[in-house]
Amino acid sequence: xxxxxxxxxxxxxxxxxxxxxxxxxxxxxxxxxxxxxxxxxxxxxxxxxxxxxxxxxxxxxxxxxxxxxxxxxxxxxxxxxxxxxxxxxxxxxxxxxxxxxxxxxxxxxxxxxxxxxxxxxxxxxxxxxxxxxxxxxxxxxxxxxxxxxxxxxxxxxxxxxxxxxxxxxxxxxxxxxxxxxxxxxxxxxxxxxxxxxxxxxxxxxxxxxxxxxxxxxxxxxxxxxxxxxxxxxxxxxxxxxxxxxxxxxxxxxxxxxxxxxxxxxxxxxxxxxxxxxxxxxxxxx
Amino acid sequence: xxxxxxxxxxxxxxxxxxxxxxxxxxxxxxxxxxxxxxxxxxxxxxxxxxxxxxxxxxxxxxxxxxxxxxxxxxxxxxxxxxxxxxxxxxxxxxxxxxxxxxxxxxxxxxxxxxxxxxxxxxxxxxxxxxxxxxxxxxxxxxxxxxxxxxxxxxxxxxxxxxxxxxxxxxxxxxxxxxxxxxxxxxxxxxxxxxxxxxxxxxxxxxxxxxxxxxxxxxxxxxxxxxxxxxxxxxxxxxxxxxxxxxxx
Numbered sequence: 001x002x003x004x005x006x007x008x009x010x011x012x013x014x015x016x017x018x019x020x021x022x023x024x025x026x027x028x029x030x031x032x033x034x035x036x037x038x039x040x041x042x043x044x045x046x047x048x049x050x051x052x053x054x055x056x057x058x059x060x061x062x063x064x065x066x067x068x069x070x071x072x073x074x075x076x077x078x079x080x081x082x083x084x085x086x087x088x089x090x091x092x093x094x095x096x097x098x099x100x101x102x103x104x105x106x107x108x109x110x111x112x113x114x115x116x117x118x119x120x121x122x123x124x125x126x127x128x129x130x131x132x133x134x135x136x137x138x139x140x141x142x143x144x145x146x147x148x149x150x151x152x153x154x155x156x157x158x159x160x161x162x163x164x165x166x167x168x169x170x171x172x173x174x175x176x177x178x179x180x181x182x183x184x185x186x187x188x189x190x191x192x193x194x195x196x197x198x199x200x201x202x203x204x205x206x207x208x209x210x211x212x213x214x215x216x217x218x219x220x221x222x223x224x225x226x227x228x229x230x231x232x233x234x235x236x237x238x239x240x241x242x243x244x245x246x247x248x249x250x251x252x253x254x255x256x257x258x259x260x261x262x263x264x265x266x267x268x269x270x271x272x273x274x275x276x277x278x279x280x281x282x283x284x285x
Numbered sequence: 286x287x288x289x290x291x292x293x294x295x296x297x298x299x300x301x302x303x304x305x306x307x308x309x310x311x312x313x314x315x316x317x318x319x320x321x322x323x324x325x326x327x328x329x330x331x332x333x334x335x336x337x338x339x340x341x342x343x344x345x346x347x348x349x350x351x352x353x354x355x356x357x358x359x360x361x362x363x364x365x366x367x368x369x370x371x372x373x374x375x376x377x378x379x380x381x382x383x384x385x386x387x388x389x390x391x392x393x394x395x396x397x398x399x400x401x402x403x404x405x406x407x408x409x410x411x412x413x414x415x416x417x418x419x420x421x422x423x424x425x426x427x428x429x430x431x432x433x434x435x436x437x438x439x440x441x442x443x444x445x446x447x448x449x450x451x452x453x454x455x456x457x458x459x460x461x462x463x464x465x466x467x468x469x470x471x472x473x474x475x476x477x478x479x480x481x482x483x484x485x486x487x488x489x490x491x492x493x494x495x496x497x498x499x500x501x502x503x504x505x506x507x508x509x510x511x512x513x514x515x516x517x518x519x520x521x522x523x524x525x526x527x528x529x530x531x532x533x
Contacts, residue, residue, distance in 0.1 A: 095343055168338060169380040169439070173393030173446060174370040183392065188383045 032263075039260030042253045048261060056219060056241070057250050061258055063220060067136070067231035068265070072205045074140025074227065075147055079204075080197055082144075083151030090152070091159040092181055104156075111149035116209040118146045123213040137227040139215035143204045150203070154196025158189040191280030195273045202269035206262060208235040218244070234262045286313040289480040290335060290372075290450050295349035297330055299342060304330045306504040308349070312450070312497075317472065317481045319495035319512065321488070323532060327504040328484045332452050335482070336372040337365050353450065370397055373443035377455040379435035381427035381442075386410075386419050389427045389438055390445045397446060405445065413441035414471050433464025440471065444479070451475065453483040457490065469494050488528055492516055500524045 050060030094100040122142025132138040162185050170180040186193075208216075217230035218240055241255035242248065291311035297304050305327045312318045320328040330339075335358065339345040351358040358368055381389050390409050394401035406423075410416040415437045419430070427438055436456055443451055453472070457465040472481060473494055485491050491498050492512055499509040500521070508521040519525040526532060 163380075164341075165376055165378055165380040166382075168341075168374075168376060169382060169442075170392075171338070171341075172336065172369055172374040172376075173396070173442060174366040175393075175396050176366055179396055183396075184382055 035256060035259050035263060038253065039256035039258075042257035043260055047257055052219070055247075056245065056254070057247065061234070061237060061254070061261065064232040064234045064237040064258070065261065065265075067216075067233045068205055068235075068262075070136055070227075071140050071143065071211070071231065071233055072201055074137060075143040075204050076197075076201060078141055078144035079147040079151055079200075083148050084155050084193060084197075086148075087152045087155035087159065088181060088186075091156045092177070092185070107149045107152050111153060114209075115146055115207055116212075118142055119210040119212050119214060121145070122210060127214055133228065134213070134215045134217075134230055135228045136215055136231045139211040139231070139233075140227075142210045142214045143207060146207065146210055147200045147204045150200040151197055154200065155189075155193050158192025158196065159185065161192060162188045191277050194276045198269055198273035198276065202266045202273075205269065206235050206266055208233075208239050211236060234258060234265065238262060286316065288312070289314040290353050290482070291351070292331070292334070293350040293352075295331070295334065295347070295351065297327075297334060297339070297348070298346045300344045304504055305334075308504075308506055310499055310506055310509065312480055312482050314480050315476055315478075316496040317476050317483060317494050318497045318499060319491035320482065320484045320499050320501060321486070321491055321527070322501035322507075323527065324486075326501045328501050329454055331501070332454055332482060332484050333374075335450070335452060336369050336374050338374070340365060366397075370446050371448055372450045372452060373446060373448035375436070375439050375443055375451065375453045375456045378459050379432060379439050381430070381435050381438050383426070383428065385424050386427050386430070386438060387423040390442055393442055393446050399446070409441045409445035410438075412444050412475070413437045414467065415441055431464070433460050433467060436460060436464070436468060437471065440468070440475075444475065448479065450480045450482065453481065455484050455486060458486060465490070488516070488530075500527065502527070 047060045048065060049062050051063050052061065053059035090100060090104060094103075119142065122138060122145065126132045126138035126141050127134055132141075166184055166188060167180050170184040171177075175183065211233055215230050216233050216236040220230060220232055238255055238258045241251045241258060245251050288311045292308050295305055295308040308327075308331060310331070320332065322328050333339060334347060335351060335353075337358065339347060347359065353368070353371060356363065356368075356371075358372075382392060384392065387406055390406045391401040394405065399405075407416060407420075410419065415434060418434060419425075419438075427435065430438060436459075440451075440456075456472075457468055460468065469490060472483065475481060476496075483495065495512045497509065498512045498515045500507050500515065500519075500523075502523055508515060508519060508524045515524065516528055519528060
């Protein structure tokens, strides 16, 4: 009898977990299928290499693609060095006292702040106070601010995984603290750091709210490319095609195509993170 | 016998916890000295105070005199990197750098601005009885070596810098008996050139390799003497109990 109840309850436990997993997978597949089936019809070489034309009802999406690439580049240039250096300082140099604990907790809290808040902050600081205007650089810096907490947190976690015995090994042969970090700790933590960085950037590349007021344009003529000018970006282009365009029904296929391209971009970035991790794992063993 | 390294009236505490209590101990040149005692008696703490590994712990308070011959190890005018170059260390768990075998030896030489051509690397690997096993795989990541080989690589890394003293913190505790014997054999050879201080939990090991043995208990040196004498006729009752396995 006891045995039977045990088996019954274990089936319930197992079943609950399985059903949850299947449910998650189901929605994921439905979303992907919806986008792929409706977006693939417009996807072509021309679609990703031509500028939008005739009020964006025809032509391609090269302008928002270039905009998103440049935007992510500016975000990286700003957020990666500062984020990684900050994490190194917090983990390797700073003493563990109430001040650093407060700083660390604040950084973690910042990663939970809604992205629209970053958008408003970017508008106030970069666009207005620093007079950058609505521009690629203002939007890139805003996305950089959004990315910093993630980069700092993932980098710190990667550093935490390096055992102290590794640091001692370098110190024991006469390395200074900086040499130890530069030559031994960072190379060991590199796979974790890069993975965190790439995943953060792929998240930043898909953000809409922070660039809404800081530089993303409804439409620009020709291709974007100057850091002091407005630009088009994939997520905003998608938002605009699906809700703001004067003939929404007509541009629906382009909207789906844009969504598909955005997903492919994010997928490629995640794939890069995966490859980096795989390569380093192979070297480590 | 000439004293190479010594500690005088050494007290170490971490925060409120006193770990070493008025230690006076000296290590003779070209001799192997074993530090024995139950876990937590402070042997590793004592060992690590000589190459200033406690600099990493902000709450460590070190009081007393530590000298390598005439050199005050805690003098403000001597860079800590210089001390660590002259006093090498091998750790409990082999900790090769995540680099190639070659780079593992070359790294310490490079940062100390010493020559690091292939001949120097080969010499260090030969001294650690490792050359024959790795001479064709110098580019291989060091982490692919076996545990015993990794530990010999760490010894090679230490001897490459031509230190005067090598501190060893239970270097065989994670190894199988065959690898352990190989490393013991290596250590006995190394004493011709270096002064060696080794922390060990293994009584047989201390008797096999050490010239002198120091027994520590609760942060104090309870007894010290030539190894054979200490194990055969311990004066202190606690030493006798420990080496006969009554506690530990």
